Amino acid sequence: xxxxxxxxxxxxxxxMLVDKVTGVKYEELIEVRMSNGELRRGQVLEIQEDKAxxxxxxxxxxxxxxxSKVRFLGHPLELGVSLDxxxxxxxxxxxxxxxxxxxxxxxxxxxxxxxINPVARDYPDEFIQTGISxxxxxxxxxxxxxxxxxxxxxxxxxxxxxxxxxxxxxxxSNEDFAVVFAAIGITFEEAEFFMEDFRKTGAIDRSVLFMNxxxxxxxxxxxxPKMALTCAEYLAYEKGMHVLxxxxxxxxxxxxxREVSAARREVPGRRGYPGYLYTNLxxxxxxxxxxxGLKGSVTQIPILxxxxxxxxxxxxxxxxxxxxxxxxxxxxxxxxxIEPPIDVLPSLSRLKDKGIGKGKTREDHAPTMNQIFxxxxxxxxxxxxxxxxxxxxxxxxxxIYAKFADRFESEYVNQGFETNRSIEQTxxxxxxxxxxxxxSELKRIKEDMIEKYMKKV
Numbered sequence: 001x002x003x004x005x006x007x008x009x010x011x012x013x014x015x016m017l018v019d020k021v022t023g024v025k026y027e028e029l030i031e032v033r034m035s036n037g038e039l040r041r042g043q044v045l046e047i048q049e050d051k052a053x054x055x056x057x058x059x060x061x062x063x064x065x066x067x068s069k070v071r072f073l074g075h076p077l078e079l080g081v082s083l084d085x086x087x088x089x090x091x092x093x094x095x096x097x098x099x100x101x102x103x104x105x106x107x108x109x110x111x112x113x114x115x116i117n118p119v120a121r122d123y124p125d126e127f128i129q130t131g132i133s134x135x136x137x138x139x140x141x142x143x144x145x146x147x148x149x150x151x152x153x154x155x156x157x158x159x160x161x162x163x164x165x166x167x168x169x170x171x172x173s174n175e176d177f178a179v180v181f182a183a184i185g186i187t188f189e190e191a192e193f194f195m196e197d198f199r200k201t202g203a204i205d206r207s208v209l210f211m212n213x214x215x216x217x218x219x220x221x222x223x224x225p226k227m228a229l230t231c232a233e234y235l236a237y238e239k240g241m242h243v244l245x246x247x248x249x250x251x252x253x254x255x256x257x258r259e260v261s262a263a264r265r266e267v268p269g270r271r272g273y274p275g276y277l278y279t280n281l282x283x284x285x286x287x288x289x290x291x292x293g294l295k296g297s298v299t300q301i302p303i304l305x306x307x308x309x310x311x312x313x314x315x316x317x318x319x320x321x322x323x324x325x326x327x328x329x330x331x332x333x334x335x336x337x338i339e340p341p342i343d344v345l346p347s348l349s350r351l352k353d354k355g356i357g358k359g360k361t362r363e364d365h366a367p368t369m370n371q372i373f374x375x376x377x378x379x380x381x382x383x384x385x386x387x388x389x390x391x392x393x394x395x396x397x398x399x400i401y402a403k404f405a406d407r408f409e410s411e412y413v414n415q416g417f418e419t420n421r422s423i424e425q426t427x428x429x430x431x432x433x434x435x436x437x438x439x440s441e442l443k444r445i446k447e448d449m450i451e452k453y454m455k456k457v
Contacts, residue, residue, distance in 0.1 A: 016056055030073060032056060035067035035068060040059075079109055080107075088209070124142045139342075146301075148301065149302070150328045182224050184247060194209070221252060245288070250303065412429055
């Protein structure tokens, strides 16, 4: 029999202090029964002697200190998992949101997860095809990687997220592939966009969606990515699936952390965010990976909006330290109508070399990737020079590179949000663009490879 406490001492924002408690543990789940019979859930944040600081998921408004009762449930926040979750939509706390039946769980899992033993980790090296050329050829995503998307306010990251969720697949594999989608603090319109897109394209059948809206409590926002990752770990490590986890928008998650930290009167760190922001983000991002001896894997694409497009802001800055690269969206390309507006030069996938080449994609992948990067960078330089000195100041080769940069952006980058290119189509398009350059300029590709592939285009 669980003991009930009527010793609520203080309420501040989403936090509540309960006095004279015994045997309470950190992160233990609680139930608050209000005087009108309503039940709310919460979680223990801190214990000092006989006092427990609790955060209430649904907020503390309307709680009567004298008449409300608190029960400590003896276990942390859990998610009931089952294969029946596929094709379903849940709220940020794992409750069905699509008017479907309740899930009959196969088991219950602690949402805080367990750290993967570094010795048990397998190296990520299998190519995942997203159907987006700028990612597949130039900033390749591999199975078990965490590759964030850095966006800005008003940029089309939601369209990019939906496109990746719809198109992503593991090549040359007949193993099951699933998408777990976590929407964190998004607007109702954005939620409708994602649900409609998933249903219309049939992607919902292999997906699990967790939706936390902007008007939901901030505390629920902190639980949403943990729910999604717990579901992904179950599908990956117990059901042998390749799972892609897309989380948008991680900036809203960090804002919720800051809100709770301020309510706890903690000493703020950079820009008011808590000093443990790095550690907290790492506990989420490090749940991606592959485990030796197990078929499944968890691959992460966290999406965040950079306040004021500032890459040095704490959220993108710390995310960049923890993850293996970043995909950066460009406001300049967006203004010119290029979709998706991925800026390939500052974007980076640190594991791209591991998932490409013969037997994985194609033997010409790495050399053409390096050549395209070099040619595009030279083309942009030439265009900048022409703005300052005039086009007459450019050499004939510089003019070719400037044309290459224009065609690269208009034909290669600007593929739209509906086009799904295979890696072969992307590589062939790369060769077509490189055929603009004199053969003497293709210094990063071996001659036999130029003869083999250039005559095809």
